[in-house]
Amino acid sequence: MSRRIRDDTHKISVLRDSKSVTKHETWFSDQPPDLGPGFSAADADRRRTTVIAILRRAAKRAKRVNSEQTEALSHLVNKLQACRPRHRCGSLACPPCARSWQKAKTAAHEAIISATKKGPSKRLVFVTVIPKKKMYQPGRFSQIDIKKANRWLKDVLKPIGNRTIVGSADLGWETRRGKGYIQVHWHLVMWTKSRKALKKKLGVIFKRAKKHERPVKVQVVSTTAS
């Protein structure tokens, strides 16, 4: 097995076990993949200090009214403060740990994309799908089950054929007519012969409720990782 394939297999397998990501300090470093400006290791550390200060203030405020909440917030402060090399906390509220996961995911996606690279007739596209079925009103946030939602997506995407799709679910805070809600949506990457035909097929699956809505976006990726 070549070194390249071995490295790529490791990058991909790391995604199957979220705990293994925080065990590898390389994901906390400034080694590639680069997540762009504002996402260096130093930036994540600075953000952690800010998050801890915000959580402390929130814990103080909650003290008078809700002791349970104060306890939960203090617990999180301690967790984030104790996070250090080789003893990572693994909390998604922790900017260095969240960044490590993002880096591992990016590396795995790049490896999958180059491993599944097709001939010149196929192009790589970014696909965003925003299903209106996946809107959650405040008070229902705890019902969001991402694993279940991913299974649902896999099922509804069957009509676009058997193909490699990489990507992940994302939660967005949206407002409509002054009311807030959480929208579960997906950012995906896949190969296609025809961007237009793919968009049409996706448009049948994710129908728009109103004229201005854009539940499907398909953009050609101009530069890809080698």
Ligand SMILES: [Zn+2]
């Ligand atoms: Zn951490």
